Amino acid sequence: MNDRFLRACRREPVDRTPVWFMRQAGRYMKEYQLIRARHGILDVCKTPDLAAQVTLQPIERFAVDAAIIFADILLPLEPMGLDVAFLEGEGPVIRNPLRQAQAVNSLRPVNHEAFRFSGEAIRRTRAMLADRVPLIGFAGAPFTLASYAIEGGSSRSYVTTKTFMYAQPRAWHQLMQKLVHTIITYLQVQICAGAQAIQIFDSWVGCLAPGDYEEYVFPHVQAMIEAIRAEGVPVIYFGTGTATLLPLMRRVGSDVIGLDWRVPLDEAWAVLGHEVAVQGNLDPVVLFAPLVEIERRVHDILVRAGQRPGHIFNLGHGILPGTPVDHVAATIEYVHKHSQHSHIRR
Amino acid sequence: MNDRFLRACRREPVDRTPVWFMRQAGRYMKEYQLIRARHGILDVCKTPDLAAQVTLQPIERFAVDAAIIFADILLPLEPMGLDVAFLEGEGPVIRNPLRQAQAVNSLRPVNHEAFRFSGEAIRRTRAMLADRVPLIGFAGAPFTLASYAIEGGSSRSYVTTKTFMYAQPRAWHQLMQKLVHTIITYLQVQICAGAQAIQIFDSWVGCLAPGDYEEYVFPHVQAMIEAIRAEGVPVIYFGTGTATLLPLMRRVGSDVIGLDWRVPLDEAWAVLGHEVAVQGNLDPVVLFAPLVEIERRVHDILVRAGQRPGHIFNLGHGILPGTPVDHVAATIEYVHKHSQHSHIRR
DSSP states (O other): OOOHHHHHHTTOOOSSOOBOOTTOSSTTSHHHHHHHHHSOHHHHHHSHHHHHHHHHHHHHHSOOSOEEOOOOTTGGGTTTTOOEEEETTTEEEESSOOOSHHHHHTSOOOOGGGGHHHHHHHHHHHHHHTTSSOEEEEEEOHHHHHHHHHHSBOOSSOHHHHHHHHHOHHHHHHHHHHHHHHHHHHHHHHHHHTOOEEEEEETTGGGSOHHHHHHHTHHHHHHHHHHHHTTTOOEEEEESSOGGGHHHHHTTOOSEEEOOTTSOHHHHHHHHOTTSEEEEEEOGGGGGSOHHHHHHHHHHHHHHHTTOSOEEEEESSOOOTTOOHHHHHHHHHHHHHHHHTTTOOO | OOOHHHHHHTTOOOSSOOBOOTTOSSTTSHHHHHHHHHSOHHHHHHSHHHHHHHHHHHHHHSOOSOEEOOOOTTGGGTTTTOOEEEETTTEEEESSOOOSHHHHHTSOOOOGGGGHHHHHHHHHHHHHHTTSSOEEEEEEOHHHHHHHHHHSBOOSSOHHHHHHHHHOHHHHHHHHHHHHHHHHHHHHHHHHHTOOEEEEEETTGGGSOHHHHHHHTHHHHHHHHHHHHTTTOOEEEEESSOGGGHHHHHTTOOSEEEOOTTSOHHHHHHHHOTTSEEEEEEOGGGGGSOHHHHHHHHHHHHHHHTTOSOEEEEESSOOOTTOOHHHHHHHHHHHHHHHHTTTOOO
């Protein structure tokens, strides 16, 4: 098996820097659009054959070093009693958002059975992958899920979420605990079914001041990551806009920290300390640039990562719709070429 | 005159920390809504009596230490040939966005006459203020204006803007130069008419990696700020999500750097060095929290600012619609109370 990705998670030497992309199965691929023309996104997620098929699409086409199961971060909210829908062109919507402290009490407890579809999708994907590359499972982090549950969708300023947090801290912490319980259950199903690493997406946590992160988020993420690591797989913790949160994020105890493009990789790694692996961090928009510009920037990131083991190449956020497919292929080639040539020890 | 604000811009001792709020004249005030029920936002901006009246609304109601002229950052785009509109509930839209390099050539050069309405609004406001507090003029920064001009509105990932920048760097720099010329012209009119300080809003510049900021934005902002400071007024340079850009932003040469809430004020000031004043940096959502929580956080920011002159209290971004008016009043009171009691030298 190509185990570069898993070795890098554990900060072991690799022959070339491993590379994969968040949302590597997505709208920028024609193969994906063909499936989505006939099936809604929730259908694809919950039909194991479709989820496996979509997960494999980038593996068949590109030389990426890991697969990530096709799913949506909001799936765990459904069995808790939240009504999740995807409106075309509008992104996710929660039709019954959590606005009152009492609503937290009525969230339903979730057991492994609720995520049977996910386990099955992972089993089929693993069979189809036939150990070519490892399979990553994932979930949204409690803050990011709470923000969707409370706002009712995506948000620019997170007024409702933060106001809930400030004005009803007890209900907030109760909500976070319930989310953590659900997420752990969901990820246990994925790991049990064969997920070989887990990524936690705290995509919107960068809207918080460091003091708020420490008080309202940190203990919950830490408890969650401890429970997941106990299952024996490496854990990646990722967010965007997190430059000032990195010292706290380091303390949650993940094996890998995912970085966005706003932080120079070497500086961020120095802040985190080198006892943790890092993943990132090309601006997803750079994939729209001319190839010569992409290559220059890939090279720059690899130079910043240096000879030290423990770097996984990725974008700083998901691949954007409209990204040229040949630029994706070229980026992977540049990563492998320049990391081979930079004498990374085996 | 209450000159706390201007003294703090120059890092001179003050009796209490000055405080004002971005968007302090805005939708959260009933007085403002009454005017807007009868006039579109562009009408208010371009009718000097209305602009002056709205500018004065927060001055009549609150003990803020500065007024800021009511206007919109997109106004300078209109005389350049861009068709700016405000659709209810959707924010600003440019009906003929810049998508081709050639479109930059056809932007019209702008002279002082184009901004006569702004000079007149400032003259009337100064007369109505009668030196109670100083009046701040403002403009959008070239990157933030370019992002609206190219995207055609607000954006989440700035794909079109950055792709323009990466793929057509010559046209990009030409566009930035034209914007800088227009902005300087606009601000000269404001200063000539009586604006006593200038704030430059680079609200969305935090979407850029530091290397991109340095290459595509920095030289233009630096040239612009040098020209404005030559007019003899202090300049505040503000952006959000700028934690990793601060060392570069410091070098543009403004008198004051505006900070958002993601950076602890003391740490950011240490990074900037203490030869520059700072403005900020309460999360605007904190104004929705219970008063006891607001007071605790105001106090925390004042403690971080310490005894050193050169701190202007503000939010980390504009006041949000729906902010409780009595919380705004209380926040101002807390700033004055706690900064008086912390023995700031005169």
